[in-house]
Amino acid sequence: MTAQDSKLGDTDDKIFVGKGDAQAWLTLALANRHGLVTGATGTGKTVSLQVMAEGFARAGVPVFAADIKGDLSGISEVGEPKDFIVKRATEMGLTFQPDQFSTVFWDVFGEQGHPVRATVTEMGPLLLARMLDLNDVQEGVLNVAFRVADDAGLTLIDMKDLRALLDAIVPDAGKKGADAEESPLADIKKAAQGFGNVTKATVGTIQRQLLVLENQGASKFFGEPALTLKDFMKTDRDGRGMVNILVADKLLQSPRLYATFLLWMLSELFEELPEAGDLPKPKLVFFFDEAHLLFNDAPKALMDKIEQVVRLIRSKGVGVYFVTQNPIDVPDRVLGQLGNRVQHALRAFTPRDQKAVAAAAQTFRPNPKLDTVKVIMELGKGEALVSFLEGNGTPTMVERVMIRPPSARIGPITPEERKAIMDASPVKGKYDTAVDDESAYEMIQKRIAGTAATADAGAAGGGGGGIIGQIGSIVGTIFGTNVKRGRLSTGQVIARDVTRSVTNQVIGGMAANIGKSVAGQLGGSIGRTLVRGALGGLLRR
16 A cells, blocks of 8 residues: 555555455556446446546546437546535545546447448447347358458448349349349359349348338447557546447447447457556456346357457556346356446346355455345445455455545536537547548449449450550559558558559559459458458458
């Protein structure tokens, strides 16, 4: 303990969370061992979450949290010294000091925060299949569609790209005579059939499920500019961690979209961040509210990968904290990875509730002074049973504590306050306007209209053809100058930039277009296959 401990304020290596017969401290060096915050509705889970988020931010650790009810938004405004807050602080030997924290608001629907987008390619077929609630056959056809898109250089950015691709892989009805004109998409259809039987009925079912997803607002999520996760991992000018809040009140009305979106974020972090080992403090802390939605009806393959991500992302310097009502909402193999526990009151009105109380009590290291099962049902609002990791990573004995009051405002902010924060946001303007570049939909439409670049070059023998077109093709093929959202190495970035410069200046604009087209078809397919994130890539390991 340091000299600051007597004042019960956060230290350089610990966060003060609460006080009972003993003090509850969350050790920053062990915060990436993940955690669990549970309790019935109205028992104080959100306040506990805010207290921990404030502590991480003070320590310079960026935070990402989903805000289901809007209450967490108050962390962006100065706390008010209300009587009950000052009284609780005084009883705990803590001097209440109002504070506020640099906050960035995000919203999948772009209404109460900066838009959050991902491309269809980045999401990958596995998570899309979960979002669409597809069966095994339908998921198989979706995987075929992604493979064909990779091989054909069709960039999948938004929902219309995916719809166009699904239409393209449907086999032509009936047989055609020898003199019948071949479909401009014949190669795509043939490639799809080469991976298995793709039927019109199965594709139609997937299209209908896409409509359901679009009606829930998913079309706003898929597109560009796509989110750069490093924008979550920033500190403000005072060295404090930025608090990123996902406005999730409307998103929660589409629970499958909500759970899949957060899982995508978590898996993207897993793939993008380098190994870091044990650090003095985490690089990022991720709070997953309503965590039971992640595990509901999840197939075994997905559960295996969720467990893998939770277990291994610790070494990337990321701490994951699940927030839910009952500990039994979290599968045992994931629950075993959550070392830091905050348990608010549970009510045992039904056999399931009694099972939840018993399960919660068994997850704590016993304290001879406490009847854990009995105390869980007696806890008042703001009280909790707490056990954090200490020393060599062993959990402390469970203690009954009163959670400290937050320093920032408790409760939601006003629309005017939210607007002021967004106007001063460090990412203002970066994501606010959607961009619709040429991608699979436009490329397929060109082929159908007979205006594809390769067809024009073959028929005219000029313009982009001849030696200039060949040079452009070779350059684009070698360096892959138009790989969308590919995570390129430094050498590839340099090669791409040099190639674009030489192509534009020496060969000319027309040759550059040809090089770009070929690169998109050849280099792009390789790049997308290698870098597709969102657990789609993980499942191929």
